[in-house]
Every structure is written in structure tokens, then in C-alpha cells.
């Protein structure tokens with residue numbers, strides 16, 4: 337038995353879960369007129385109503401006991417103070433230093449990293465302004481009008497999704513295009529519409545070893561050279577963001593054009609670093625800075641609010657409750673705001689790459705479920721497809737609904753409909769519709785009793801399906817920063833409870849290595865014996881289809 341499942345707090349929660357499973361939330365709402373008010377929380381411009389969760393006071397209080405028993409507060413301090421909590425890579429975890437607007441120094445190996453952080457922000461600001469003002473020109477003297485941002489994973493999802501979410505704040509001076517996949521269709525589609533004289537490539541790779549990003553950059557460089565640019569002109573059209581400055585200069589990017597980042601920033605936590613340069617170029621540096629400020633506010637809330645009023649802690653505990661005591665396999669994110677449609681994909685990487693692990697910090701196998709599957713998409717679209725399974729499927733899928741109360745340039749009727757669908761779904765999930773109500777609806781329809789009962793069973797909705805609802809005034813850069821940091825800290829707290837290293841990603845690393853090995857096989861540069869029979873067969877098929885004719 338693991339340390340976690342042997343804790344008295346864990347055993348207590350197992351007992352409470354059994355009694356809660358036989359209760360229905362609609363009865364709790366009926367018997368407690370203050371439930372909604374009591375179970376709401378506001379922080380950093382985000383209002384959270386968590387009353388539609390299958391928790392009573394006993395469950396909540398034991399969940400907070402569990403958090404304390406797992407030393408959340410101490411490990412949180414360790415993270416913020418730069419201890420090497422990424423124990424398998426011997427690294428500190430300091431994305432919070434990137435948005436530290438206090439005067440507090442942040443020490444890594446005895447050195448304050450804040451001066452470097454500030455210098456990089458200044459460099460980003462200056463560069464953004466020189467592009468927007470037209471001062472930085474392409475080699476033929478034309479201003480830059482298009483940015484091609486190349487990166488993948490954390491070097492893509494954060495910049496792309498934040499830029500998309502803040503579309504109403506986009507500047508007119510440039511248009512930012514993102515390319516991630518090594519599938520050549522994407523880069524060719526993007527480049528084919530652009531004038532190379534007015535294009536700047538921002539290549540983002542923390543490690544500077546990622547196959548997709550290197551290849552897409554080579555393709556862009558080739559396009560630039562074939563279009564008429566020369567090797568010397570590259571400096572005006574290619575910049576890189578990387579912690580591996582040597583590899584970037586070896587690749588041909590001049591040192592002046594490299595924006596640094598550091599190994600204490602994980603890829604999926606890197607949008608706050610110079611990896612966010614495309615955000616700054618798309619929205620202006622002030623909006624990028626506001627994103628950081630919002631995240632800093634959430635950091636302050638996370639480090640100072642009592643656990644019971646701490647939004648990320650509460651969300652993490654609710655997630656643990658459903659994952660470990662209700663066998664929930666997944667968690668769905670439902671932004672009711674078109675521009676925020678990418679958030680589920682962002683949180684998917686954040687959560688699944690962080691807590692998709694099955695060994696503890698000590699290297700022992702866990703005997704409890706860990707990170708759930710994260711998925712979702714924008715409302716209302718999902719209501720006409722996968723919501724069916726959330727309402728009537730056989731398991732429970734906790735849901736995060738989110739809605740801005742105001743949206744720019746929008747027709748009131750559309751927004752009212754959007755909001756009513758969002759709230760209506762949370763109500764339906766919680767209340768359900770009883771068999772008796774469905775049976776009554778079928779009165780007078782000319783059905784015999786057996787048929788009426790059969791149909792009523794199909795139409796019955798059990799309800800008791802949990803959801804959180806997040807509201808914000810409007811999705812400003814600051815609120816978005818706070819929202820993303822909230823999910824980061826939620827994932828951190830869950831990782832602490834499950835005793836995981838949430839900051840490595842060995843499973844993904846393996847994919848990078850294998851991809852290169854198979855490429856050698858496809859290019860005829862590896863022995864057949866390096867591959868299993870199935871992979872050999874697939875390689876042979878590919879080679880046959882691509883053999884010179």
C-alpha cells in the first residue's frame with residue numbers, strides 16, 4: 337500500500353465518498369438555500385461557482401486535511417524558492433519567476449535570475465516596438481508585415497492559443513501565422529501566401545533539438561534563399577528563442593537575434609518567457625505584460641490565500657475527489673467563448689504531460705489513479721455532439737464551464753443565448769430529469785404502460801453530474817494570465833498529492849528519439865534489425881511507395 341492510500345485522511349475520504357454517492361445534489365440545493373452563495377469564490381477577476389459539485393462539508397474539510405497531510409504548503413514554497421523539485425532532471429521549476437513583479441530575488445544555484453528575466457523582457461519590448469513601428473525593416477527596406485512563428489508543444493500551444501484568445505487586442509501592424517506540425521502541408525500553405533521581403537520567422541525551441549521545428553525552419557530558410565534573399569540577409573528575417581544558444585548559433589542564427597530562456601522553465605510552462613514573443617508581436621508588449629501581471633496575481637493568491645479559499649487548491653482537490661473516489665477517467669473544459677476555444681488543448685498538454693505518470697517521486701508504482709484525460713471544446717458546439725455522453729453516459733465527467741460576462745463587439749442576443757446555454761447545461765447536469773417526470777410527459781401519447789416505461793427509462797437523466805462555472809467580466813490579457821496560472825497551480829497541487837514529478841516528460845522524449853531512428857530506417861540508413869517486424873513492414877511499405885520511379 338502506498339504512503340498516500342495509507343494516510344488516515346485518505347481512508348476517511350473513502351468512507352465519506354460512500355455516503356456522498358448515495359446523495360443527490362438536487363436534494364442538497366433543496367435543503368440549503370445558501371449552498372450556491374457559500375460555495376463560490378472570487379480571485380484575480382475570476383468568479384467560481386463550485387456549488388454543483390458532489391461535495392458536502394465533510395468531504396471538503398477532509399480534502400483540505402489531505403492537502404495538508406501531503407505538505408502542499410511546504411512543497412509550494414520549495415517551488416517558488418527555486419529548489420530542484422524536478423528531481424529526475426535536477427532542475428528548479430520557476431516559471432513563476434518570469435512573472436514576478438515583486439522585488440523578491442529568485443535564486444537559482446546561488447544567483448538571482450531576476451536581472452536576466454528583466455533584461456529579456458526589455459529585449460522583447462524593444463524588438464516588438466521596432467517591428468510595429470517599421471523601424472526594423474526587411475533586407476529590401478520594406479517593413480515587416482507577417483510573422484511566421486515556428487515551434488511545437490509548449491513552444492507553440494501557449495503562443496498560439498493566447499494570441500487567439502485575445503484576438504480583440506490584436507495590433508494591425510503585423511499578422512502572426514503559427515506552424516507546428518512537420519507535415520509539410522502546413523508550412524507550405526503558410527509560406528505560399530507571403531512575401532518573403534516582409535516576413536519575419538520566429539523559431540522557438542527551448543532545446544533546439546526538436547525535429548519538427550528544425551525542419552520547418554530549414555524549409556522557411558530555403559524558401560527565403562530561393563526567393564532572392566542571401567545568407568547575409570537572414571539576420572533581418574530570422575530570430576530564435578532558445579535556452580540552447582550554442583545550437584542556435586551553430587544553426588546560423590546570429591547571437592543578437594537569440595532571445596534566451598532557461599532550463600528552469602518547463603516547455604509547457606514557457607509562454608511567460610521569450611517563447612511568448614509571438615504573443616507580444618501579435619498583441620503588443622503591453623498586452624503581453626498584462627498577461628504576466630494576471631499570472632502574478634494568481635501566484636500571489638495561490639501563495640497567500642488560506643487553502644480553503646485558494647482557487648487552484650480547491651480545484652485540484654475536487655479533481656482528486658472525482659479521479660480517486662468516483663473513478664472519473666476524464667475532465668472536460670467547456671469555454672463558452674469562441675476565442676477561448678483553444679484552452680482545452682492548452683490545458684491538455686499542461687495537465688497530461690505533467691501528471692500522466694504512474695510512478696511516485698521515489699520510483700514506485702502508484703496504486704491509485706493519477707492524471708485524468710483532459711479534453712473539451714467550445715460551447716455551444718459540444719452540446720450538439722458529445723454532451724450526450726456527459727449527460728447520460730455510464731461514468732462521470734467533471735466539467736469546467738467558463739463564460740465572459742461581456743464580449744467585445746457582439747450582438748446582445750447572441751451573448752444572452754450563449755450564456756443561457758452555458759448555465760442551462762450546468763443546471764441540467766446537476767438536476768437531471770427523473771423517471772417519474774419523463775413518465776408523466778408521456779401521458780396521453782397513446783402508449784401502453786410497458787412502452788411508456790421503456791421510453792421513460794431512455795429519457796431519464798440521472799443528473800448529479802458535477803461542474804464548476806467560471807465567470808469573468810471580459811477576457812482581458814490579465815484575466816487570461818490568471819486563468820492559465822490557475823490551471824498550472826491546480827496541476828501542481830494534484831502532482832504533489834499524487835506524489836509525482838509533474839515536471840519531466842520521459843514518455844514524450846522517447847517519441848522524439850524513436851522518430852529519428854525510424855527516419856534513419858526510412859532513409860535506408862539503419863539496419864532492419866533495429867525494428868520489430870511490424871515496424872519493418874510499415875517502413876518497407878513507405879519506402880516502396882516513395883521509391884524513385
Ligand SMILES: O=P(O)(O)OC[C@H]1O[C@H](O)[C@H](O)[C@@H](O)[C@@H]1O
Nearest residue numbers: 489490491541542543546603844
Ligand atoms: O521547445 P522545444 O525544446 O522544441 O520542445 C517542444 C516540446 O517538446 C516536447 O514534446 C516536450 O514534451 C514539450 O514539453 C516541449 O514543449
